Amino acid sequence: MHAKNRVPNSGQSTPSPPASPLRSPRYRPGRKSGRCSPFQPGRTIAHRFSCLLLSVLLRRQRIFLFAPLIYISGMLLYMGTASVDVIPVVKHRPSPGSVYRSPQVYEKLKIYMNADNSSADAISTVWKNSYKGGQWRPCVNKSYEGLPESNGYVYVEANGGLNQQRTSICNAVAVAGYLNATLLIPNFHFHSIWRDPSKFKDIYDEEYFISTLKNDVRVVDKIPEYIMERFDHNLTNVYNFRIKAWSSIRYYRDVVMPKLLEEKVIRISPFANRLSFDAPPAVQRLRCLANYEALRFSSPILSLGETLVARMKERSANSGGKYLSVHLRFEEDMVAFSCCVFDGGELEKEDMKKARERGWKGKFTKPGRVIRPGAIRINGKCPLTPLEVGLMLRGMGFDNNTYIFMASGKIYNSEKTMAPLLEMFPNLQTKEMLASEEELVPYKRFSSRMAAIDYTVCLHSEVFLTTQGGNFPHFLMGHRRYRYGGHSKTIRPDKRRLALLFDNPNIGWRTFKRQMLNMRSHSDTKGFELKRPNDSIYTFPCPDCMCRTNKSEAARSSAT
Template identity: 65%
Template sequence: MVCCISLSLSFLRRHIWLTTFLFYFIFSELPKSSGFLIIEANGGLNQQRLSICDAVAVAGLLNATLFIPIFHLNSVWRDSSKFGDIFDEDFFINALKSRVDVVKELPEEIRQRFDNNISNIVNLRVKAWSSPSHYLQKVLPKLVQMGAARIAPFSNRLAQAVPANVQKLRCLANYEALRFSEPIRMLAENMVDRMVKNSSQSGGKYVSVHLRFEEDMVAFSCCEYDGGEEEKREMDIARERSWRGKFRRRGRVIRPGVNRVDGKCPLTPLEVGMMLRGMGFDNTTSVFVAAGKIYKAEKYMAPLKQMFPRLETKDTLATPEELAPFKVGCSGLHSVSSQ
């Protein structure tokens, strides 16, 4: 009995501050910020969006002030877009103001402390899929101590299974706070209007398909198509260029046949077309294809265009002048198609 009491007291001493913090997080508004949280969202547009939602959840959990998320210049995407190029910054800040404080600039005191260089702020290495308790036990004390902390990269750095209150912050960010910037929304609305007009034969209805058959996707999948040795050589070069040795590590075995059996290979445009036909869409169906630069587009897109002559893309619905402002980074163009 004494042993049990001793163990219980030890457990309580170790976790009482965590329980107290969780109580205040759930039932009250914390009056003072724990510090400034800076995250770098990496990957493509969808990964960045997920990272932003996780960042809002973590900032709320830690009662931290979130610095407007930074987009990491990825070796694959080569995209220099900033948060405000893709999303409506002011709308994001206002939508979250009652739950999470978000700022566009760090205060002078913090900037001076780190010599006006964000990269000087200590980068806390957080493992992928870390639990809320990890952030409370490991990140929060350092955040309070230093006044600011950086987590880079921040892709998949919060566990999927989290308490309801943390998940609500994720949902608030995703469904309420994040909307595309006004230029993207305006162009996207014009493109939708044109797509509806071009689909008059079917009452303004059309099918939208997101093709993921860009070179990086094909290379990363480690699947084989019908390009033979030339394709293999191109994919080896693409993998080395973008991931520098990741696929040549000791013990790493590439098994294209197994990947295909396991359903891990991106669908070719032809396979997508066959799937649409199998669903009952005939050659009178208007189809909008959202995609990046398709791998060997001339070869692989031809069958899809033959199956669906009424096929449109952002390049056919918008003029070069309309698309020009978004060609600085690929995320802007992807956002136009995703809107």
């Protein structure tokens, strides 16, 4: 058989195209095949109906156009027979750490906690770490030279509570020294929350403040009459700078200085946090000098504070006079401001609503503001309750013989909330317990003076525990570093981790204790910290306010 030519020869006709393939045989009724037939014998009625319906659909495919209508009709028929009153309930499981379950955790762990006698005396063994480069010592250098002629007077209004006012005072000293100006004793702004009308000399030793700074910054308690005549003897008529928060020292040189030279007196109100944490060494030196050397509490406050320190050391004689201090922030205004939910039910909810409206009218009820208590707790922003503080300290190894000084205002619902803490630590003391009624009378109506007493007793404790942050613990940590060779001797709990642990009623005592001991050890390690950019010099005095002491110098100083 010969192959066909692709190109036909001349004279030959073109070959015909191949025939089309045969079509598949159609399904014909009556054929014995594997197809579905409603007429086959042995079929049930349901099977015959299904086969008949299928054959109709296959033969008349246009019926698929009515499929949506059939589906909708079926759904309507079903909805008509179902009850619409029954709504499926979707159970929402709260995120771990978002719910206050500390009382349940305490009830479970209490038996094991009281039976645990394995802990050593934590008050004597809590601080083990030493700085690898040696300890630190205060080294704030005072000037012994005379000051040049002043460029004018600077008057500031310090707002906030005790330690926010302290920030203003120290920053004012730094700014006045940098501008070669004379500082008028700062005025304390009356605040609706603290409601304390105290003046500078009521809280601090004014004469000591002026004399300590005399060769570095001029400080006076009065502006000369001939200058005040221009302002009708009214400081509110003096030009007031509205300075942005955290302004650099260059701003004062470029903007404030020309006005000072022109007017000879300027006013800055408000002044809290109006100077950047980062500044040249000369400015930092003045901050250190003001905070750690020049600012000393007034004689009455200092005397009572030192008396309470002596009483705490006397009562804790079995521990070598060592005691633990706690800054507990569970006052009504703090609980309200945090927007956290505890276990007080409807009464707590109503109390907090009133407190927010009283202290921050409209702040928490602005349109569009959403408050998520669970998220706040997960992020570690809720204040620790007295129960949580006690449970945490017991887990860290402090037994029920430990003497504790508690610095705080009036605790919210104290009869209920303080009971577990007193059960765990019966030797807990407050300034109201240590001092007589007569000793506290001059200070009871003044929140800043009462805070100054707390500050003094906490400063001299072997261990300081901070629970909520704020200016009080931050200043205290820095002051303790300045006193104790650079180590803050402060326990700073990881509140995010605590939120998870306190939200687990199934946790065991050994697991909980291990977590707390790790947290305590971490605070010991972080006791020595150097100031980083944007850190506060009032919390981290190294290296601006302190110098490193090597081991040989430390040995010589201890020998002498």
